[in-house]
Amino acid sequence: MKVTIDWLGVATFRLTLGETVVFLDAYMDRVPSAPPVGLSAMDVERADFILVGHSHFDHLAGADLIAKNTRARVIGSNETCRVLRDQDVPKEQLLRSQGGERHRLAPDVTVRVFPGLHSCTWCAGTVALDEDMSGHEGLTEDERAAVAGGLVEQITRAATVGDAARELREHIGNAVGSGDSGGALVYLIETPQGSILFQDTSGCWSGVLRDLRPDVAILAAAGRGNLDGEPFQGSLAQFIAQEALWLQAGTVIVCHHDNWLPPVTRDTTDVTPVREALARTAPKTKLLEMGYLEGMELLS
Numbered sequence: 561m562k563v564t565i566d567w568l569g570v571a572t573f574r575l576t577l578g579e580t581v582v583f584l585d586a587y588m589d590r591v592p593s594a595p596p597v598g599l600s601a602m603d604v605e606r607a608d609f610i611l612v613g614h615s616h617f618d619h620l621a622g623a624d625l626i627a628k629n630t631r632a633r634v635i636g637s638n639e640t641c642r643v644l645r646d647q648d649v650p651k652e653q654l655l656r657s658q659g660g661e662r663h664r665l666a667p668d669v670t671v672r673v674f675p676g677l678h679s680c681t682w683c684a685g686t687v688a689l690d691e692d693m694s695g696h697e698g699l700t701e702d703e704r705a706a707v708a709g710g711l712v713e714q715i716t717r718a719a720t721v722g723d724a725a726r727e728l729r730e731h732i733g734n735a736v737g738s739g740d741s742g743g744a745l746v747y748l749i750e751t752p753q754g755s756i757l758f759q760d761t762s763g764c765w766s767g768v769l770r771d772l773r774p775d776v777a778i779l780a781a782a783g784r785g786n787l788d789g790e791p792f793q794g795s796l797a798q799f800i801a802q803e804a805l806w807l808q809a810g811t812v813i814v815c816h817h818d819n820w821l822p823p824v825t826r827d828t829t830d831v832t833p834v835r836e837a838l839a840r841t842a843p844k845t846k847l848l849e850m851g852y853l854e855g856m857e858l859l860s
């Protein structure tokens with residue numbers, strides 16, 4: 561079975577597993593000022609499955625169009641499926657999952673679903689991969705809500721000032737998605753050639769990752785890491801290296817680090833900090849760098 565992967569910006573990927581086409585997230589149609597990824601959800605002609613990590617628009621938007629145009633089945637949380645039902649995606653195409661499920665994608669390919677965690681958007685917005693972050697441990701939800709500088713605050717500010725504000729407001733207002741993450745999910749795709757883990761936000765339960773052994777781990781690098789429900793103490797690069805160590809992954813692919821929502825985000829695609837952190841913490845793991853729509857072969 562030939563396995564190929566294309567990165568389509570943020571945490572969206574297209575996998576081909578032999579004859580089967582699987583999208584991981586579906587967000588390709590971004591603000592006009594973001595670098596184009598080379599494909600629009602409207603133009604996707606083939607998809608068998610869409611695996612949605614969580615329900616925010618920068619992951620879910622586009623799944624509605626692809627599902628309706630290709631009849632692809634969608635695996636996602638209750639919130640993801642509720643949003644897609646509201647967009648008139650037929651119920652039969654929606655496979656609601658919470659973690660604990662195993663779905664068949666092809667005769668010899670399955671995907672297992674595990675519970676994940678969303679990154680700590682309440683205490684950090686866009687950050688550099690090597691930015692050292694500390695503190696904010698042990699706070700209640702009320703105390704977290706009072707912390708300044710989070711992603712929502714950054715977006716709200718950007719939507720009110722400057723030339724790009726209207727573009728940003730319109731984009732977010734029109735994008736299909738939810739204000740709730742819906743609960744983040746992690747996917748482990750198992751093929752005869754090996755396995756691929758997909759995690760589309762920088763949060764994890766260490767007890768889940770410690771027992772998985774993917775050949776390839778796709779890991780998000782955005783915001784403040786969320787480790788077992790507490791903000792990670794250290795940089796995003798260190799967070800990814802720690803995850804790679806638990807997973808004992810042969811290869812790591814980083815995502816969500818492109819300039820997907822200017823002027824809120826910036827380009828942090830120089831992954832040197834991740835490479836250095838891996839060399840220190842998980843030296844057996846190699847980093848695979850990827851541009852948009854490059855059609856790379858995996859697991860060969």
Ligand SMILES: [Zn+2]
Nearest residue numbers: 614616741761
């Ligand atoms: Zn999110």
